[in-house]
Amino acid sequence: MQDVADAANVSAMTVSNAFRHPHRVQEATRLKVLEAAFELGYVPNLAAGNLAAGKSRVIGAAVPSVRNSSFYKYVTGLQEGCEAHGHKLIVMLADTMRQEREAVETFIGLRAAGIVLIGNDHDPATVDLLGKSSIPLVESWLLGEPLDMAIGYHIDEAVRAACRHHVAAGRRRIALVGNDRPGTRRFRERPPVFRDEMRRAGLPDNLIVDVDEPHGFSSGPQALDALLALDGEIDAVICPTDVVAASMVFECARRGIDVPGRIAIIGWGDYEIASTISPSLTTVKPHPWEMGHGAIAMLMENGSAGHSQRTVDTGFELIVRESG
Structure with a gap:
């Protein structure tokens, strides 16, 4: 210096x-x-500054994947939010509860100024660590009972919007593709809402199958096999992500199944692929950049005079395209 x-x-x-x-x-x-x-x-020398101040100008964020454009937009929002406030972003991949706990341990060790996690489904040891650290925390992508602060959208309302779209289109054998792994509450919140909507419409509420990998292209064909084995008359599907939906569209084309004539398909995420494949995907669109950027703003405002927002709803849209 x-x-x-x-x-x-x-x-x-x-x-x-x-x-x-x-x-x-x-x-x-x-x-x-x-x-x-x-x-x-x-x-x-950031370490020297950390020792003097007791904390760094680093924000730590854990994400389960960077394979889709939705998480890319989310991380971009985090990055640009950090830059706007003179902070640096460290991103760690955490696809399991154990990996998330290790990420949190790393961020605490770095004396991070704030931590951003996806979802509110954490290992008890992680929750204990976060509580003892006193580092400001934002949980993103869903709302409800945050440990500290939360930013996201109401997943139950998005599920209802997708269900009601299929019902309004005259579909009567509607299915849901889910993911039931630990640490994936943003997926596991969907089946109860789906069942409730189907019962309200007087339709079967048991047409649900799970996939192990909600971000993998192999999951679409697997889900389609399982759904048709469950009920050969299925005429509409709600998928956990656009990746699963797109690969299901590809598999339907391979088998000569008309989309949306025979089966209507709704994805989730509005990834880049959603608008570029044929038929283009009808999909639930969250606002990932706004979630990332807003999470940083919440961390920066935490503890400031007049700060009262513990949760921020970034909303969603149902984008209707060609697939149903």
Whole structure:
């Protein structure tokens, strides 16, 4: 830091502020510091700042997958939110409860300024760790009973919208594809709502099958096999993700099953593939970028005067396309 200060003809404190509190430094001076740092290959020692402050300017986020465009948009929202507040984002993949606990341990070890997790279904040990750490937490992608704060949408309302769309279209053998793994409450909340909607419509409420991998292209054909074995007259399906829905559309084409004539298919997520395949997917569209960006805003506002929002509803849309 002192080498940079000498090269830029400023104090070491000015160098520190140029990186940690850029609003405190005149723009011309800040640019001079950055140029000197670039020439010298200087990178701020974040660990030293953490020791002095007791916490870092790092936000830790755990996500189960980065294979679909929905989570990509979510992580982009997190990243841009962090940049807007002068923080850095660390993302760890956590597809199981154990992996999520390890991610939380890492974030606590880094003295993160905040943690963002997906869902509110955690290992008890993770919940205990989070409670003892006192680090602000936002649970995203669904609402209800947050440990600290939550941002997302009402999954029950989205399920009802998808069900009612099929019913209004005259479908009478409607099925749901789910995922029942531990740590996937955002999927496991759907079957009870689906059954309730089917009973309200006077339709069978037991046409439900689970897939092991809700983000894998192999799941669509597997789900279609299971559904047709369960009831050969199924005429509509609600899938857990657009990946499953798209692969089911592909499998229907391979078998000569008309979509949506014979079977109407609704996906979930409005991934990039949803609007590009033929027939294009009708799908439930959450707002992932808004969730990511909003989660960071909630962490930054936590504890500030007048802050009262513990939950934020980012809403959803049912995007009607060609598949049903």
